[in-house]
Amino acid sequence: MDNNSGLSLSRKDISGKLKMSFERKMGISVIIATLISLFLGAPVTAVLKQYIIETGVLNVFGDFVVNLINTYLAILVNLIIVVSIVVFTTRRYIVKPIMDVVENIKDLSEGSGDLTQRLKAKYSDESQLLAFYLNKFIDDIHQIVKLVMESAKQVSERSQELSLNSTEAGKASEEIARGIQEIAEGSTYQVENINRLKQEIDALSKNIDTLIKGTGEAERSSSFYGSFPSCGPCP
Structure with a gap:
């Protein structure tokens, strides 16, 4: 919740600081294109009609085609002016900023993973x-x-x-x-x-x-010989 709210606040703050959004740029470009077509449309249409009448390049298509072109020539000229200006401003002020970001992303992707x-x-x-x-x-x-x-x-x-x-x-x-x-x-x-x-x-x-056995036998022998009477010196 806190992270999402912080992110929303950041987006709101940045959106408020945007001087020229894409929508605003498109609106301004259409207004400018319309004003330019109002000032340039009539003179350009008059010059083209004069050229068509003097050269007769469209006479081969018949009067119907010539009258149709003369009728809608002003609308066609104004439309060409408006579209040309809108396309130019779109490429210059909308497509170019996006392509610059894309180029930066490309540089980042080719930077060996440098996240700094x-x-x-x-x-x-x-x-x-x-x-x-x-x-x-x-x-x-x-x-x-x-x-x-x-x-x-x-x-x-x-x-x-x-x-x-x-x-x-x-x-x-x-x-x-x-x-x-x-x-x-x-x-x-x-x-x-x-x-x-x-x-x-x-x-x-x-x-x-x-040794004990030998001592016992010696004692018995002594006792045995001691039991005989003494006879004095033997003859």
């Missing part, structure tokens, strides 16, 4: 309105393109940050994997040491058992 350029209206008529709204449209497109470019830049920066974070995360994962591998290798080494120590303890335990 704007249309220039030389005349205070509807061509100025056309240039105004086209410039507004180009400005809106320019703003949209700027927003898209800024968003694309932000996305690119975020992508670079994510890529950097992914690289750092990959390095951290490698370090963690390396640490786990070292811990696993250390655990394997500790298990081997424990197994070796267990084997040594088992061997020591066997040796102690053997």
Whole structure:
């Protein structure tokens, strides 16, 4: 609602500033053409009638054609004058401003998409309105393109940050994997040491058992020999 009202106000303001609209130009050109035909029509008609009468160029068509042309010659002359002036003013003051805007649009289209350029209206008529709204449209497109470019830049920066974070995360994962591998290798080494120590303890335990058994046998032997009576020195 606000945008539409603002746009309508802009159009109203610009329309009020138009000095010569196409409709006004056409009306003025028709009035001027009519006045010129009133001043020039009669003298031109008189000259043409005098030429036709003196030369007799139309006598070959008969008196009926000559009288018909003499009757409507003034109307034909005035019509030719009015049409000629209206066509000239239309081409000069209506078609030319529109073609200038078209040329500006063509230059914009050939400017490699440069949205900083704007249309220039030389005349205070509807061509100025056309240039105004086209410039507004180009400005809106320019703003949209700027927003898209800024968003694309932000996305690119975020992508670079994510890529950097992914690289750092990959390095951290490698370090963690390396640490786990070292811990696993250390655990394997500790298990081997424990197994070796267990084997040594088992061997020591066997040796102690053997020693204990030997000590027991020695004690039994001592007890056995100690049970016999002493006979003194043997003969």
